[in-house]
């Protein structure tokens with residue numbers, strides 16, 4: 001004989017009490033059964049509940065003597081559970097109940113509790129109304145404009161710091177890299193490498209939600225220098241994806257060190273973007289150290305007879321304003337590490353400097369790397385404000401078409417502390433020249449002194 005009313009709670013499952021009952025016994029019961037609901041009376045069509053059984057057959061519906069499972073009405077009869085209007089919550093003028101989905105408020109979610117109170121997660125968002133309001137008020141004093149980028153909305157600041165940046169704080173080794181001092185010379189008041197070498201400086205790409213700025217700034221600066229120092233013969237976009245996938249002892253989309261990245265470019269070299277397209281995620285490395293463009297199945301460049309991967313000479317550091325300027329003017333773009341604060345994400349235009357806006361003490365900054373491509377100055381009232389022109393890797397929708405300007409000469413955000421450059425092995429350019437004399441001049445001209453074992457092969461006999 002089938003037990004009826006085995007425990008009091010089941011009595012509570014009368015019409016109108018359904019939702020309270022369901023809340024105490026959320027299940028699933030009928031929904032968890034393979035054949036779900038049964039016709040007529042089938043005593044095996046049951047599920048354990050608390051210390052007894054509840055049923056999913058038609059026989060269970062017997063008014064106050066019923067012994068249906070709490071989700072019987074919903075699963076077997078298709079009746080949506082009726083939310084109890086006694087508990088509804090209000091948050092920022094929106095009403096919702098404990099049965100509704102949590103409300104999304106920028107990067108936080110809020111849920112309605114049974115007692116009518118609201119609980120929200122309390123993460124700092126990448127951008128929020130409060131920050132934007134403050135930046136708007138400060139606009140005149142800080143000298144740059146902010147905007148509300150929809151790309152940032154809904155993301156936590158912690159997410160932005162990891163996935164939109166991705167360069168680790170420099171280690172001793174980078175800081176101690178050989179320093180190169182440029183011998184003065186005349187430096188103009190403004191210089192933009194992309195105007196000086198038209199078409200040879202890459203514009204901003206978008207690293208996506210992957211902390212790969214270490215690979216992006218390295219690969220892009222190397223590409224710029226291949227184009228510039230080969231005088232346009234080797235216009236190539238080098239593949240950050242290869243570095244993301246292949247450089248060991250880095251953390252892929254969680255960030256990397258620049259010295260390790262440069263070591264890889266020097267020892268192994270990279271292929272072009274088309275051969276290893278960027279996917280904003282770490283994938284399996286498909287290039288081995290002794291690959292060539294041919295063995296790696298890359299399409300060979302048409303302007304030069306190159307079969308080797310693109311390699312760079314050792315990186316060196318520059319860390320004073322005039323040295324950095326002379327390096328950019330003589331040999332092209334450089335790479336700079338910078339400290340990023342939350343307000344930087346909302347930069348739209350102007351000369352950036354870090355503001356105190358909406359930056360609680362616990363909001364730590366993180367490191368990023370970008371390219372410096374030139375400099376200039378702007379008169380603001382009686383003052384002359386000096387700036388660097390930099391290219392970021394957040395796409396051209398951000399900032400001044402993917403670029404930003406930042407205060408120069410005061411080490412704003414550490415931008416002048418860790419500036420790196422390196423020179424490419426422009427093999428084919430050299431090959432095009434038949435005389436040893438010119439070859440030597442070119443090697444000297446690129447600023448790169450080859451290691452004895454890496455001397456260029458003697459091309460003289462070809463002429």
Ligand SMILES: *[C@@H]1O[C@H](CO)[C@@H](O)[C@H](O)[C@H]1NC(C)=O
Pocket residue numbers: 085086
């Ligand atoms: C619940 O809502 C119904 C109509 O939707 C209303 O008639 C009833 O008074 C409400 N009950 C409570 C306790 O607010």
Ligand SMILES: *[C@@H]1O[C@H](CO)[C@@H](O)[C@H](O)[C@H]1NC(C)=O
Pocket residue numbers: 128129132133148149150153
């Ligand atoms: C910023 O944009 C989001 C949606 O993308 C919007 O909800 C928010 O109100 C905007 N804030 C400001 C200050 O414009």
Ligand SMILES: *[C@@H]1O[C@H](CO)[C@@H](O)[C@H](O)[C@H]1NC(C)=O
Pocket residue numbers: 181182320321322323
């Ligand atoms: C940078 O360093 C060079 C020597 O390395 C020096 O001649 C020059 O004055 C320095 N510039 C600044 C702005 O300190």
Ligand SMILES: *[C@@H]1O[C@H](CO)[C@@H](O)[C@H](O)[C@H]1NC(C)=O
Pocket residue numbers: 305307
């Ligand atoms: C290109 O280089 C390869 C090897 O470096 C050589 O065998 C080949 O003859 C060269 N081709 C031309 C057209 O110079």
